[in-house]
Structure formats: structure tokens, C-alpha cells
Amino acid sequence: MKMLSDLWDKGRFLCVGLDSAYEKLPAHLRPGREAAIGIQAAIEAFNEEIVRATCHVVCAYKPNFGFYAAQGIPGISALINTIEIIHKLAPGVPVILDGKFGDIGNTSAAYAEFAFDVCGADAVTVNPYLGKEALGPFLERTDKGIFILARTSNPGAGEFQDFFSTSYYEGNKTMLYQLVAWQVAHQWNKLGNLGLVAGATSPQELQSIRFGVGSIPILIPGVGAQGGDLDAAVTAGINNNGDGFVINVSRSIIFASGGEDFAEAAKVEAEKIHAAICACRREVMAR
Numbered sequence: 001m002k003m004l005s006d007l008w009d010k011g012r013f014l015c016v017g018l019d020s021a022y023e024k025l026p027a028h029l030r031p032g033r034e035a036a037i038g039i040q041a042a043i044e045a046f047n048e049e050i051v052r053a054t055c056h057v058v059c060a061y062k063p064n065f066g067f068y069a070a071q072g073i074p075g076i077s078a079l080i081n082t083i084e085i086i087h088k089l090a091p092g093v094p095v096i097l098d099g100k101f102g103d104i105g106n107t108s109a110a111y112a113e114f115a116f117d118v119c120g121a122d123a124v125t126v127n128p129y130l131g132k133e134a135l136g137p138f139l140e141r142t143d144k145g146i147f148i149l150a151r152t153s154n155p156g157a158g159e160f161q162d163f164f165s166t167s168y169y170e171g172n173k174t175m176l177y178q179l180v181a182w183q184v185a186h187q188w189n190k191l192g193n194l195g196l197v198a199g200a201t202s203p204q205e206l207q208s209i210r211f212g213v214g215s216i217p218i219l220i221p222g223v224g225a226q227g228g229d230l231d232a233a234v235t236a237g238i239n240n241n242g243d244g245f246v247i248n249v250s251r252s253i254i255f256a257s258g259g260e261d262f263a264e265a266a267k268v269e270a271e272k273i274h275a276a277i278c279a280c281r282r283e284v285m286a287r
Helices: 002-008 036-054 065-069 072-089 105-118 176-188 203-213 230-237 262-286
Strands: 014-018 058-063 096-101 123-126 145-151 164-169 172-175 194-198 218-220 245-249
Touching (some): 002 058, 014 036, 014 262, 036 058, 036 262, 058 072, 058 245, 065 072, 065 096, 096 145, 145 176, 176 203, 194 203, 203 218, 203 230, 230 262, 245 262
Parallel strands (some): 014 058, 014 245, 096 123, 123 145, 145 194, 218 245
């Protein structure tokens, strides 16, 4: 997680989510679905301009695997090349491949090889449902960051995540998402390369996670199009050092404009959110 901590030291806490759905790209970039190479080129061109426009205020980029897989081979090729583009244009800024991977051990090994060795990602998101053993191929990659789902940002997250577990920590009965967070922070993170995912759409749950896990990094999606409140997310997610959080914003930045000015619009929106994060952080630290 050193790449993140270096950028936190510079006051950067914004992650731009590259949820670059082909159908939502500006019309002038879309040559038509019939030309596979055109799809790949359009996605790459869009992502490159977004990165150029925002790299001065971000601490990470987060391409969501689903939007690239939906385009087949052209999409996967665009994903791999996008990560290369980010590493070239924004050296030192980590790429978090959001795939929410999680399967039995040998399949996890294949996913880890794809994410890290094929795509070149610096970090990934993974699903803890199968337990630590199944995630071993990810967790053992000390040179990479692993963000583990705890309390997600979708409206139906509480269906299972809010179930009370039979486990206790600090004398309190825990909900499932709290147990996951505690296990990750206090039992799994022996190599210091783990973080958590907790949504901005549930700030009370996010705050309870931070209370139980100490300073471990938390990736916070859900600000922007999903309706999460930025100030509440920063206040709940910040650690005692004044950092430890990554605010992910996707659609409201990358699709701030659907026209030829999309990159400039993304720059303006990213700078606005960056400034708001910094202002809220200063307020929290001054209390």
C-alpha cells in the first residue's frame, strides 16, 4: 500500500473509477460496434484523455472489470492497454482492478495471475465469502494491494452483510460485515498489504468498520451517482493519522459531459471533488 500512502502524504484521496461502458462514450469516439478494433480504440482513447485530465489530483484509478469483459476480446485488450497507459501517464498512481474476485484456491490463483501478471494491476478487489484459504493466491502477493469487500454500496447490501454473526470482538456481538472487517484487519493482514471496501452509502456502517479496524486502508465507493454523501464518507472513513481512505467516484466524473469536451468536464469535476475532500479532511482533523 506504499503507493497510496505516498500520495496521501501529498493530500490526494480521490480515486477515479474507469467504468468506461462503451455505449456511454461520447459519440465522436464510437466508430460502430461492427469494428472490433474500433471498440478497443474508442475505450482506450476515452480512458487516456480522462487520465491526462485528472492524474494531478488522484491517488488511484479503478477500472471495473465488468465493463471491459462485456466487450469481449476488444474490451479485455482495452483494459490491459489502459493500465499500461495509466502507468505511463501517471507513474506512481496505483491501478485497482475492481473484479471482486473470489473462488477456490486454484481458480483464485488463475484470477490473481490474470489481474497482476496479465493486466499489470497494482491492486484488486476480492470477495471474502470463501474464506482466507481460498484467497491465499491474492493475499500472498506482498507487492500488491488487496481490498476485501466488507460493507458494499449497493441498495441490497444488508440482505446478508447486516446479519448478526455468532462472533464477538471487544465484548460486542458483531454483524457479518463487522466480522469480515475485523478478521481482515486483525487476523489476515500479517503482510500489511490488505485493505477493505466499505460503501459511502452507509456511513454509520463505515464508521463502525473504521472504529473496529484501526488504520487499515478503506476503499469507499458510492459517492456521486450512487448518492453517497462525500462529507459523511470522509468523516467516517478517515483514520487517526488523517488518512487511510480512498474516495472512489466514477460516473459523475468520467461522464460529466457526453460531448467532445468530456475530458475538460472530467477535470473540472475531479478538481471540485478533490477540493471538497481536502476541505472536509481539514475540518475533521481540526476537531
